[in-house]
Amino acid sequence: MSKIEKVVLAYSGGLDTSIILKWIKQEYNCEVITLTADLGQGEELDGIEEKALKTGATKAFVEDLREEFARDFIFPAFRAGAIYEGRYLLGTSIARPLIAKRMVEIAEMEGAQALAHGATGKGNDQVRFELGGMGMNPRLKHIAPWREWDLKSRTDLMKFAEANDIEIPNTRKKPWSMDANMLHVSFEGAELEDPWNAPSPESYRYCRPIEEAPDEPEIITIDFEKGDPVAINGTKYSPAALVEKLNELGGKHGIGRVDMVENRFVGMKSRGVYETPGGTIMHIAHRDLEGLCMDREVMHLRDSLIPKYAEMIYNGFWFAPERIALQAMIDETQKTVTGTVRLKLYKGNAIPEGRKSPYSLYREDLATFEEDEVYNQKDAEGFIKLVGLRLKGKTSSGSEWIKEGDVEDLD
Structure with a gap:
């Protein structure tokens, strides 16, 4: 495996990615470039560039991708009526390919050899980030610290942060x-x-x-x-x-x-x-x-x-x-x-x-319950007979076949 000299990290500024930034620098002895995508999350981005640089990033990209996110990812999915298991409108899922796309673009621009993310080995996001990167540039390697390091708990993360002088974000007693x-x-x-x-x-x-x-x-x-x-x-x-x-x-x-x-x-x-x-x-x-x-x-x-x-x-x-x-x-x-x-x-x-709509297929003159001149209701009789032909081969219970010659009696 060729040496990794530069890595592009999807960086949120939270505890996990802050520790990951420092861990990659130590473990791989390489430069880390961060990407923080503004997808409309709001105040979470305040001061994030300074924090990334302070934690050891060589460069810190903070990019407003809101319009691209809505236009090229949200809208196509909603044109498709996409909803997972009948309820989930895919809010996290649809964001990951955009972040992966921009990470690849930065990696190519900066001459990086690998991409990194903070997703755990139990979740979906590890797959989304890495498949997204593969789909854009299969030559880039992927670093997933949660699948590599020996930090097993939040306590371990806090100890690592303290030992490496990493600013710990205030969770405001929100444990989710x-x-x-x-x-x-x-x-x-x-x-x-x-x-x-x-x-x-x-x-x-x-x-x-x-x-x-x-x-x-x-x-x-x-x-x-x-x-x-x-x-x-x-x-x-x-x-x-x-x-x-x-x-x-x-x-x-x-x-x-x-x-x-x-x-x-x-x-x-x-x-x-x-x-x-x-x-x-x-x-x-x-x-x-x-x-x-x-x-x-x-x-x-x-x-x-x-x-x-x-x-x-x-x-x-x-x-x-x-x-x-x-x-x-x-x-x-x-x-x-x-x-x-x-x-x-x-x-x-x-x-x-x-x-x-100017393209409406609805015709009031056809659908009305009032008198009309465009629909002969008697025509429905033949329609019903035709679509019901396959049902005439069995009794109402479906347990016995009707004998040949008896079908006429059902008309």
Whole structure:
């Protein structure tokens, strides 16, 4: 193995990645360049460049990737209706390939030979970071300290930090493993490790508890163009600004909080609490507009692929050829998903109340219960007979075959 002289580390500034920065310098005797991606997590980035340099980084990149995140990662996934195991809107999963992509770009620019991350050997993120890096540049090596070092506990980490004069972040008595970006915030660990325990009240960040949400509903409209949201209440926003505005609206009304046990890619079950207020509103509105604009068979085909597409993102295969091919098919289905949805936001719910589109496939003259001149109801009789032919071969219980010659008696 060729010597590693430079490493690009995904750096959050927390306890783990601060220790990892110092550990890599010591263990590999190399330079460490950090990347901190601003994906909308907010105040956590304050002073992070200075901290990385103080801890030993040769260079510290702190980059605003919010617009790219929304435009090129969140929006394509939401065009696909991606939702993992029927509930999780993939807030952490969809962020990892963007971070991996930028790490590779910096590695190529700075002449680094390896990428490093702070994900544990139990989780999904180790797979996402490394598969993302492989998909962009397979020649780069990967360093995963949690799979290499002999630090086995938080106590070990604290001792290492003290011995190496590493600033220990203030956890503010919040014991969870938390990941935040503009799409969501997740909580794992602490009392959540017992799936019977309710999350503590302090675990709320983006969403108000339902009990504290306004007692009056709020009506909003969202405009879509080719499957992407572009405006709220008639005001246009950039992709990132739109997600952040929907977060504000959804969080106010307690929308988008999910408490679930899921299946990790590595094989174990884990329990997490996710808050995705803006994404939940966007998902509901998008699905509602598709009901108006998408052909039935196209929609049903796309829907059959949602579990597979979501699994690709969850498992780290964003840059895989099958995801890219599937995205092309999905984007073709979205060419007519243009229009406006009106929603009521109230007590944890986003309820569609109206929808319109220049590409609407809905015909009032066909669907009406009143008298019409375009549909002969008697035609349904032949349709039912044809689609029911295969059912005529058995009795109602399905236990016996009807004898030949008896079928005529069923007409």
